[in-house]
Amino acid sequence: MTIEEALQESCVIDDLKGKTKEDVLVELVGALKSAGLIENEREVVNVILEREKLGSTGIGDGVAIPHGKLKGLRKIICVFGRSIDGVDFDAIDSRPVHIFFLLLAPENSASLHLKMLSRISKLLRDPSFRKKLLELGDNHDLYRSVVEEDRKI
Numbered sequence: 382m383t384i385e386e387a388l389q390e391s392c393v394i395d396d397l398k399g400k401t402k403e404d405v406l407v408e409l410v411g412a413l414k415s416a417g418l419i420e421n422e423r424e425v426v427n428v429i430l431e432r433e434k435l436g437s438t439g440i441g442d443g444v445a446i447p448h449g450k451l452k453g454l455r456k457i458i459c460v461f462g463r464s465i466d467g468v469d470f471d472a473i474d475s476r477p478v479h480i481f482f483l484l485l486a487p488e489n490s491a492s493l494h495l496k497m498l499s500r501i502s503k504l505l506r507d508p509s510f511r512k513k514l515l516e517l518g519d520n521h522d523l524y525r526s527v528v529e530e531d532r533k534i
Contacts, residue, residue: 382497384504384531387459387484390524391416394462395517397481402470406430406447409460409483418458425451425485439472443515444505448484448498457486457497461527463514480505480514503534 392412399405406426413419428449432438439445460483467477482501486494505511510530517523 392460397464437471439470441474443479
C-alpha cells in the first residue's frame with residue numbers, strides 16, 4: 382500500500398494551529414472527519430492518546446507519527462499536518478515537532494499497519510525532504526511532494 386492510497390489531499394493541513402499534543406491531535410482528526418473518513422472524532426483522539434501513553438510517537442528531528450487501530454475501519458487512512466511554530470509532543474529528542482503524519486489502521490491489520498508506519502518513517506528520514514516540507518507553500522504542494530517522494534520508495 383502506498384501513502385497515496387491512504388492520504389487524500391483534503392487530509393493535508395499546511396498550518397496546524399494547535400499548541401499542545403491534544404490540540405494537534407484534535408485538529409488532525411478533524412480533517413479525517415471533514416473528509417468523511419471517520420464518524421466519531423473523540424473516539425479516534427482517545428485511541429491515539431491511549432497509544433501515546435505507551436510512549437511518544439514523536440520520533441525526533443521534528444517529526445511525529447501518531448497512530449492507532451480503530452474498530453470498524455475498513456482501510457488504512459492518514460492525515461498529514463505541518464506546524465510552523467512547532468509543538469511540544471514529548472519527542473525522544475525533546476525538540477518541537479513540526480511534521481505530523483497521523484495513521485489509523487483497521488483493528489486486525491497488524492502487518493499492514495507496521496508496513497505503513499515503516500513506509501512513512503522512511504519517507505521522513507531524509508533531512509532534505511523534511512526541510513522541503515517545512516518550506517513548501519500550501520496543502521496542494523505538500524500533498525504532491527509527499528506522493529512524489531513516496532513513489533521513490
